[in-house]
Amino acid sequence: MSGYIEGILVILLLNIVFAYAVYWPLAAGQLNLGVAGFVGIGAYASAYASNEYGVPPYLASLGAALVTFAAAIIIAVPVLRTRGIYLALATFAFGQVLHSLFLNLDVVGGAAGYPVNAYIGIGGIATCALGVFLVTLFLDRTRFGLNMVAVHHDNAVSDLFGINVRLYQTLAFAIGAGIAGLGGGLYGHHFSYIEPQNYTILFSIFVVLFVLLGGTQTVFGPLLGAIFFTLLPEALRASEEWRYAIFAVLIIGTMILRPQGLFTVHEIRIFRRLFDRGTPPGRAHG
């Protein structure tokens, strides 16, 4: 594999991980603009653990996921009191606070950045990305996933049907944060260097953008969004000066033509009809 292709693939795999970090809160109706902050916590915490204490990099990255999961449960207490646009603003503010924290934390290099000694290769990142996808896919197919959809769609009815709305919202936020922390650990250990500038609001917005354009109705939307928005700019490299203009036009076109995202429940049903000739009860109609 050429270095170029491997480089693109690593970014694609990391973007898939980050996509699910944003997808989980979105699946419960929360726009998390602070995902970069959680990625940063994961990157710094795992790098510090492997540099200072010799923790194996995979263990450090998984540990980072647990740390960000726990941190998110605490942060959820004030942040999830807000709704809609105010929730987005609260998470945005949280991301900004963390960014300035990283800038001023001398123990991990502050603005100068922080070198990471241990290394995680593409195989490890691919395994983790696959793991994140499969866990998300599985959870979506459980009652947990079904109730999450219910909570997203109608808090009041979910509550009357016995769903603990606050618990589901908190878990969605925290699972997303845990995945973000894992992604941060992988990122740091692959690129061997992290700095506060990696974890700004632009990062959060970019991930949210490709998840929304991929679609949040199904678990496949974020995957497709990540693939589309990692590979497309590369495919457009042929026309160097126009590539971002073309990219922007494609994004706007997607928003107009596919407001629910590239991949929705509708596509699932088409696939099901194509592959599912023997139709058991309950899945027969489309």
Next chain:
Amino acid sequence: MADVLCLEGISKSFGGLEVIKNLSFAVARGQRTALVGPNGAGKSTVFNLISGVYPVTAGRIRVNGRDITEVPSRLRMRCGVSRSFQNIRLVPHLSVLENVMIGQTPRISGPADILYPLRLVRGSRWQREALAALDRVGLAEFAGSQAHDLPYGVQKQIEIARALLGGADVLLLDEPAAGLNAQETEDLMARLESISGQGATIVVVEHNMQFVGALCGHVIVLDFGEKIAEGTPAEVRREPRVVEAYLGVNAA
């Protein structure tokens, strides 16, 4: 205790406006009761108080003899009351089967049930049970359809199937016959009769008085948040205050 649902001196105020005034009534097990009254009489508010959407200002609510007045709304279905809604409250992009399976939530116990991949495994206990509930309201053929593809009347009945699945003793149905044609109304009536024949207690809010007269043996008439009559359909129709509330004072 024969009364499965019992309201004792219920009042509800929104700010200075008292919308339910000292309302008491009891519903016996297996009985089919209608809550009727002009628009704004407070019928849906009574449902919202019983299901816990709003706290009561005064009074007690009992289900199966148990005082549920202070029980949070999330746990009331486990105490035995389930409901449908006046406006459709389904998840439009989920299938009918998935929508009704949400109604099973009050009966799940523990992480094994929560992490059971019920949207992956076909023919699971949960799916079979949900299909059976759809069958009871005559909608099994729509199980795989997306909720928003279906007509209004069908969606209203899906809500009934969802409410059935909670395993509650009392079903509160908010205008179940709204938007149905004559044939559908008749079918609905037959199904509700069979559901109540199997032991469920049904309370409906309904404007269709023919429907009420045919289905319910027990009618409670509300006007401006007060109970103005209670009895069989024939009895309440003779009450001067009921005629007045519906037709105005001169007609009475």
